[in-house]
Amino acid sequence: MIFCSPPMQPQQPSQLIELSQLRNNSVSTGLRLSFYDQQNHNHQFPHQNHPQHQQIVVDNTSAMLSLFNEDLNAQVRQQTEEIDQFLRAQGEQLRRTLAEKRQRHYRALLSSAHEPLARRLREKEVEVEKAKRRNNELQTRAAQLAAETHFWQVKARSQEAAAASLRVHIQQALMGAAAANDRKANSIGAAASEVNAAEDAESAYVDPDRPSLSEPRCKACQRRTATVLLLPCRHLSVCTECERVAHVCPLCCCARSSSIEVYLS
Template sequence: MFFNSNNNNNNPRKRGREMAAVATTAPMNSFSLQTQPPQFIELSQLQRPNVVSTGLRLSFGDQQHLHQNQNQSYEHQHQNLVSSSTAFLSIISDELATQIKRQREELDQFLQAQGEALRRTLAEKRHRHFRALLGAAEESVARRLRDKEAEVEKAKRRNAELEARVAQLNVEAQVWQAKARAQEATAASLQAQLQQAIMSGGAAASMHDSRRGEEGVKCGEGQAVDAESAYVDPDRVVASWGPACKACRKRLASVVLLPCRHLCLCTECDRVAQACPLCLTARNSSVEAFLS
């Protein structure tokens, strides 16, 4: 009698099932997750009923019945393994879905934060650019305003200078008008003095001529002619009427000296005279009088 009490399995169907079970459990153990995967038992480790051989040939029906029972037990174990593998895969898929969802949420939050930071950065840069543009525009406008204000101040100063010049010219015009009126009054006074001098000079000349005539009649009898009376000066101009020049006493006095207003010089002596020969007053100007 032979008893097969060891765990050796010479059935090729059993060997194929064991290899399928090992191939099924191999990829499941490759996942390293936090949850502890269920432990699997290899088919080779399962206790199988010992086959006892009595040396007697059993009927074919009994052997077939025994093989069917063994196949059913193996199929039941295989179904248990498949169900446990399905549960484990569902757990793994749930964990993976949770991880993917969390990673997606974190990625969305990161992208949102980066987008918000980029938006703030762009807004700040745009704001700085606008402020720089406004500063440049304000500086340009301020510079132009300063230039215009400088031009206005310059125009105001020029206007004030022109107004002051106009006022000065008005004052000078008034002064010249006053001087002209004074000169007119002086000229009128000089004209009156000239007329008076002419009249007095004519009377004196006539009296002098009559006196000389009387003296000539008296001296004509037997007296010799004086040498001075006999000499005739070619430059001597005897005034037929009017006053004679008080400097050369040769020509007619026709220049009035100012400010003393004396009619005492001729035109030739007026060029060199520095003072009035009558009152010795320093002269500053002269006026020529045309006697008619």
């Protein structure tokens, strides 16, 4: 409590006013009791030691004010510290709240952007898988085509070699037939002087199936030109008519498997 004295009137005792409204809590109980004791003493002896009484009142008032100021300053400091601590706590809580809200907002944005990106990524992965399968199919098909091409190339080379060998055998057969015909022509020329006039008359008729002296004669009928090459022995030994019924070669008696007709020019 703080007590103030009213203005002093001459020839009147001083009166003290209790300022209880300035502060609810008492500052010092001991001082207050001392002050009440002094006040009671003054009321009991109002006319004794008036200057000393005033000095005591002033000293007590100064002490009370000093204590009040110290207590007030202490409480102000305490309240200031509490307010600062409260503000710091509230600021830290606000900072954490804002950080959490910011993180939630970022996560929501990332989640909203992740779904279409994930869908596009899955679509691209499906396209890549399709492209890989298509590429594998094309590579497999290319390998098959390359193998088929190689096979046909090998087969063509083998057929070319067989055709070349067949041409060589045909030429050899033709040359052998021509040599045989030459020998036969020489033997026939020795007997040509004995041909009579009847043969001269018959010479006017030309048999279309009769082979010429330069052409090989069929070894089956001995009348027509040999124009069929029998396989696999490769002998030019029969004509087209005899080839229909011939099952073996007339020269080597080898069983025929197929035949090739040769056009002689």
